[in-house]
Each structure stands twice: as structure tokens, then as C-alpha cells.
Amino acid sequence: xxxxxxxxxxxxxxxxxxxxxxxxxxxxxxxxxxxxxxxxxxxxxxxxxxxxxxxxxxxxxxxxxxxxxxxxxxxxxxxxxxxxxxxxxxxxxxxxxxxxxxxxxxxxxxxxxxxxxxxxxxxxxxxxxxxxxxxxxxxxxxxxxxxxxxxxxxxxxxxxxxxxxxxxxxxxxxxxxxxxxxxxxxxxxxxxxxxxxxxxxxxxxxxxxxxxxxxxxxxxxxxxxxxxxxxxxxxxxxxxxxxxxxxxxxxxxxxxxxxxxxxxxxxxxxxxxxxxxxxxxxxxxxxxxxxxxxxxxxxxxxxxxxxxxxxxxxxxxxxxxxxxxxxxxxxxxxxxxxxxxxxxxxxxxxxxxxxxxxxxxxxxxxxxxxxxxxxxxxxxxxxxxxxxxxxxxxxxxxxxxxxxxxxxxxxxxxxxxxxxxxxxxxxxxxxxxxxxxxxxxxxxxx
Numbered sequence: 127x128x129x130x131x132x133x134x135x136x137x138x139x140x141x142x143x144x145x146x147x148x149x150x151x152x153x154x155x156x157x158x159x160x161x162x163x164x165x166x167x168x169x170x171x172x173x174x175x176x177x178x179x180x181x182x183x184x185x186x187x188x189x190x191x192x193x194x195x196x197x198x199x200x201x202x203x204x205x206x207x208x209x210x211x212x213x214x215x216x217x218x219x220x221x222x223x224x225x226x227x228x229x230x231x232x233x234x235x236x237x238x239x240x241x242x243x244x245x246x247x248x249x250x251x252x253x254x255x256x257x258x259x260x261x262x263x264x265x266x267x268x269x270x271x272x273x274x275x276x277x278x279x280x281x282x283x284x285x286x287x288x289x290x291x292x293x294x295x296x297x298x299x300x301x302x303x304x305x306x307x308x309x310x311x312x313x314x315x316x317x318x319x320x321x322x323x324x325x326x327x328x329x330x331x332x333x334x335x336x337x338x339x340x341x342x343x344x345x346x347x348x349x350x351x352x353x354x355x356x357x358x359x360x361x362x363x364x365x366x367x368x369x370x371x372x373x374x375x376x377x378x379x380x381x382x383x384x385x386x387x388x389x390x391x392x393x394x395x396x397x398x399x400x401x402x403x404x405x406x407x408x409x410x411x412x413x414x415x416x417x418x419x420x421x422x423x424x425x426x427x428x429x430x431x432x433x434x435x436x437x438x439x440x441x442x443x444x445x446x447x448x449x450x451x452x453x454x455x456x457x458x459x460x461x462x463x464x465x466x467x468x469x470x471x472x473x474x475x476x477x478x479x480x481x482x483x484x485x486x487x488x489x490x491x492x493x494x495x496x497x498x499x500x501x502x503x504x505x506x507x508x509x510x511x512x513x514x515x516x517x518x519x520x521x522x523x524x525x526x527x528x529x530x531x532x533x534x535x536x537x538x539x540x541x542x543x544x545x546x547x548x549x550x551x552x553x554x555x556x557x558x559x560x561x562x563x564x565x566x567x568x569x570x571x572x
Contacts, residue, residue: 127159127161128161129320129323129324130155130324131320131322131325132151132152132162132163132165132193133164133316135168135170135173135174136176136178136179137174137175138178139182139185139380140181140185140186140378141379142360142378142429143360145185145189146328146357146360146396147328149189149191149410150326151326152191153397153413153419154326154417157414157415160323161194161195162192162193162195163193163194163195163196163197164193165316166197166198166199167199167309167313169206169306169307169309174200179198185379185380185383188379189379189389189392189393189410190389190393190409202312206307206311206315207305209307209311209315209345210301210311213271213300213344214269214301218271218344219270219300220249220269221269222268223252223265224249232246232248242294244295244296245297247272247297249267249270266304267303268301270297270299270300271297271299271337271340271341273292273293273297273337274340275293277289277290277291277292278340280335280354282354282356283326283419283420284355284357284419284420285356285358286424288335289336290339292336292337292340295336295337300341313338314342318342318347324355325352325354326354326355326356327357328357329356329359331356332356335354335356339352355419357422360429385474386438386475386476390408391407391434391438395433397417399421399422399429407437407440435471438472442471443468447463454473454476457480457484461556462480463476465483465549465557466548466549469547479548479549479554482545482558483554483557483558487544488544489542489543489566490540490544490570491569492537492540492571493572495537495571496571498527498537499537499538499541499571500571502519502537502538502541503567503571505519505522505523506519506560506563508560509559511559513552515555515556516552516555535551537570538551539551540570541569541571542554542555542558542567
């Protein structure tokens, strides 16, 4: 069985970049009838907050991303400690007593001399007497994992053949001076214990893959059991990732929801680059049938806000009133939603149209249209109004003025709504009502 995992750190809300990783793992698991593990990497106690954990859970559910199992790394510290001690006992890690300031100075010195900033493994030459003296002086070591001198190669399910030249990489710190383990070690331990078969994550983590392959081996697992897939950066409409990727990726799902973006629109835009057919917004799980992770571009995936708004408008156009009633302005009716839902990009734009039909707006004064607007006011049919009032009013004005098209409709739309475009006035006018219509025509005519 394919087993994948999504491993957010609860240091903040879920961003688009993280949602993309979660979605790719979810769809890959569902396509192959596999297992998705949700793991919270919360060992950093200062930055990890329960509120962020709940926020991420809420956002994933809202996006339609389900998981089969979940746990927190903070509940498994003894497991990581056991792995750390096994590495120490096997001689795969070595103690280092340099302080962060000493390491920084050493690195700066090497860079100034044109040398590689890779850690020089000076602590491997430490004598037992020197180590004893350091410990007697109150120093506690951090422990580095000694990498081999190999060049590792592996197939990436997205990026294709990859390699890592380990001599060009600093031996990573796996155990800190306070005894806590680094996230890399905890992640490898969890992947082994959970039987993960595919690691699907963002490309910015690809640099660690060579180290992790070595670490899997050191802990007794054959790394060939794992398949890696790294997702290239998100890009814009022209496929350019620079600059735009950071802006798109750092948008929080929470903020997009607050702006009125629908979950199915976000999911459809994120899933499109890895689908062989056009992704139509719909239930998230339904996208798994045509999901092909190997179809993803090796450069960058296109995801821009303009396309997101287009897709969101498409979603809103077919969204039922019952599905959005709790997020519409208080008092909004099904008739109102039917009038505006095909004319907004974001759900919160409905508030502006609710002000148009039930609140107070100040239309622009149109001196050149004064006579026409006064005639329009005098020609307004008496209430009660139904869905035919707009066409009846237009017919009367067309006959009395000879106007048609934009010359007839545009001044009326501006006077009644304050906007040049928008929902069909045949739907809006009965909601606006005669009293508001008369008042606005009067203001617009001066």
C-alpha cells in the first residue's frame, strides 16, 4: 500500500504552498487507494501553538482533504531519543563543542579566503583529553551526522533523475546541545516507523534528500523503499515563478476563505497542473481519478490570482443559497443571491450589492441626463413590483424618448446602483423597491 504524509509545523496558519503539498499527497493516496498520514511537527515548543494546529485542521477539512491517521511529534520524543542514542552508539555522529559564534566566524573566514563554507570536521580531530577539558569547563556538545563521500543518485517522481554530492554538504547537526533532536532526524524516524513509501513535498526541501537517504541507511532501512517527489515553485500566468511564487505561496487559506474564495476553486487551481484533463471545480476527492503527479511540469506550476478569481466566479455562479447563506449579509434572501451570484468574483463582494438593494448608496450626479432621469422617475410603475417591472419601465421609456441600448440603460444603472456593470436590473429592481429607486433617480438628476 502507498503511504504518504503531510507534515505541517503549527507555527502559523496554512498557506497556499502548504495546502498544495497536502492536496498532492491526498490525491496521490486516493488515486492509488493508499494511506495519508497527517503529522504535526511541533517539537519547537516556543513556536508551536495549539491554535495553529486547530486552524490547519479546519482549513484541511474545508478544502476537502481527509486523512487516515494523525499524530504530533511532541508525543514521540522518546522514540527520537532512542534513535539518537543508537546513532551515538554506532559512531555515526560525533560531538562538537563550537559555539554558534565560533562556527559563524569560521565560516566567514573560509568564505573570505575563497574556500568552501562546508563544515571542516575539526571536531573529528579532538583528542579524549580535549573533550574531557571541554566538558569539565561546562561545555555540552551538539552532535553532527558524519556523511559519506558518495555521490547519491535517485529518481524523483516529479523532477526526474537527481543526485547529491555529499562532500559538498556540511555534516548536519542531528542532536542539539540541550539534547533535543533536529527536525530532520525526527522526520526520518517517523517516516520509518510509519512505513511511508512516498515523500511528496516542496522543492525547497530537495536539498535535504541526500542527507536523509544516508540517515535512513544509518538507522537500518533500505532507502530504495522510498520514492521522492518534489513540487516545483508556484508561478504566475506566464509560468514565471520569481517573486510571484512567494506572494502566492504565502497567502493563507484562512485569508482567502475570509475574502470569499470557495474551497473548490482553490483546489481546482492547485490540481490543474497535474491533471491530464481540465479540472472542473467539484468535490476534492473526485479529482483523484485523473490525478497524475508525474504530469507536473519540472519548472514551475502556474497558479495566479487572476485565474483563481475566474474559477471562483464559475464556482459561485452555481452555488446554492443554502451553501452560502451563513456567510451572506444579515437579511440576504435567496432572490438576492440568485441575482448577484453570477456577477461576483469573491463572496464578500455580495455585501456591496446588498447595500445596493437594501441600504443607502449615493449615485453620481449626471447633469447631461437630468431631463431623462426626471422623466424616468415620473415613469416608474406603481408597486407592487414583480420580475416584469424592469422590462415594462424600459418599454415605456423607449417609446417616450426613442432611446435604446446603452443610451437607455447605462444612466439608469448608474443612478440605481452606482455602477456601470453588474447583475441584471430585472432581478435587482424589485429588490431595490420603488422608494429607493425614486430617491436615487432624484439624487442623480440633481
